[in-house]
Amino acid sequence: MRLRxxxxxxxxxxxxxxxGRQSALDAASPQQHKIVLLFWVMTxxxxxxxxxxxxxxxxxxxxxxxxxxxxxxxxxxxxxILLGVVAPIVSLSALFVWSDVFVLRATSAPKxxxxxxxxxxxxxxxxxxxxxxxxxxVTANEIHIPAGERVNLVGRTADVIHSFWVPELNRKIxxxxxxxxxxxxxxxxxGRYRGQCYEFCGxxxxxxxxxxxxxxxxxxxxxxxxQGRPATAGGEGRDAFLAEACASCHTIRGxxxxxxxxxxxxxxxxxQTIAGALLPNTRQGLTDWIDDPQHFKPGNHMPALGLPQxxxxxxxxxxxxxK
Ligand code: CUA
Numbered sequence: 001m002r003l004r005x006x007x008x009x010x011x012x013x014x015x016x017x018x019x020g021r022q023s024a025l026d027a028a029s030p031q032q033h034k035i036v037l038l039f040w041v042m043t044x045x046x047x048x049x050x051x052x053x054x055x056x057x058x059x060x061x062x063x064x065x066x067x068x069x070x071x072x073x074x075x076x077x078x079x080x081i082l083l084g085v086v087a088p089i090v091s092l093s094a095l096f097v098w099s100d101v102f103v104l105r106a107t108s109a110p111k112x113x114x115x116x117x118x119x120x121x122x123x124x125x126x127x128x129x130x131x132x133x134x135x136x137x138v139t140a141n142e143i144h145i146p147a148g149e150r151v152n153l154v155g156r157t158a159d160v161i162h163s164f165w166v167p168e169l170n171r172k173i174x175x176x177x178x179x180x181x182x183x184x185x186x187x188x189x190x191g192r193y194r195g196q197c198y199e200f201c202g203x204x205x206x207x208x209x210x211x212x213x214x215x216x217x218x219x220x221x222x223x224x225x226x227q228g229r230p231a232t233a234g235g236e237g238r239d240a241f242l243a244e245a246c247a248s249c250h251t252i253r254g255x256x257x258x259x260x261x262x263x264x265x266x267x268x269x270x271x272q273t274i275a276g277a278l279l280p281n282t283r284q285g286l287t288d289w290i291d292d293p294q295h296f297k298p299g300n301h302m303p304a305l306g307l308p309q310x311x312x313x314x315x316x317x318x319x320x321x322x323k
Contacts, residue, residue, distance in 0.1 A: 022168070026168050028191060028193060029187055030186060030188065031106060031170045041095075042099075109182035110184035114150055117145070117151050118133040119131070120155075121155050122175075125204070129264070130143050132228075135227075138251070139271070141210050141273060142273070144212075146214070147215060149217060152182060156180050157175040161174060161176050190215055193212040204299055230266065231252050233318065233321035235318070240314050262302060265322060275289055286320070290316065
């Protein structure tokens with residue numbers, strides 16, 4: 001019964017979320033364009049090499065019964081040195097310099113002076129905490145950035161090794177305990193880009209997704225200002241949320257709830273998904289998640305509290321007002 005109820009929800013998530021293709025070949029930033037070009041050139045060079053070797057093999061096989069022409073041995077040696085030594089050294093060195101010197105440099109940590117905004121992303125089992133340095137804004141699983149502006153993304157982890165990857169925007173960086181890694185996010189156009197944890201980090205590694213939303217700059221500034229404000233919603237469900245265990249794991253700025261085990265929920269209603277981009281942020285999604293989080297993501301840190309349906313309904317009503 002539970003499964004039948006949850007399947008449509010899980011399949012509906014990509015539809016509601018706008019069908020991210022999550023393809024590294026779908027470049028949406030200058031950095032990813034460089035990576036895609038490198039990929040195709042490397043693929044082309046490799047394909048040419050394979051074709052060349054296969055045709056030489058074929059040629060040799062066809063001439064297997066011929067007598068050796070005068071000077072044939074020398075020509076074969078020259079050909080061997082040219083194709084077997086010189087060509088690989090030249091082509092591999094050229095590709096190495098291009099990828100390691102130019103592409104890697106263009107896609108790695110941005111110069112401090114080249115970015116105006118720093119976003120800190122902290123990996124958790126199994127969700128993403130997102131902080132906007134210099135502002136009180138804290139969110140989860142959904143990173144808003146201004147389109148057409150370079151953003152300095154700083155990656156850390158709260159527990160095990162994770163890897164932050166948004167294939168349409170840039171290469172991946174690992175989030176390693178005790179270290180910070182940086183990368184530039186630079187979406188050319190407004191849009192939604194799906195990301196995924198790319199380092200096995202436990203049972204729900206596959207359900208550690210995220211969205212990067214590139215907004216037009218003015219809309220982004222308004223969003224950031226809104227996310228920095230404390231929650232003002234009151235009324236139905238607020239007291240239940242604060243009285244139950246919810247408040248000991250989640251923060252809602254502007255209320256006594258200040259737990260840090262789970263995502264900050266101050267403006268939960270402004271997000272499109274919950275639970276590491278697994279479920280749509282709808283009344284049904286929230287209700288099912290609170291009712292039995294272990295059913296959707298076995299092993300995650302949120303327990304089923306066994307709350308009566310009426311109480312879940314009123315807590316969901318409160319969460320829906322956290323715009
Ligand atoms: Cu986090 Cu895989």
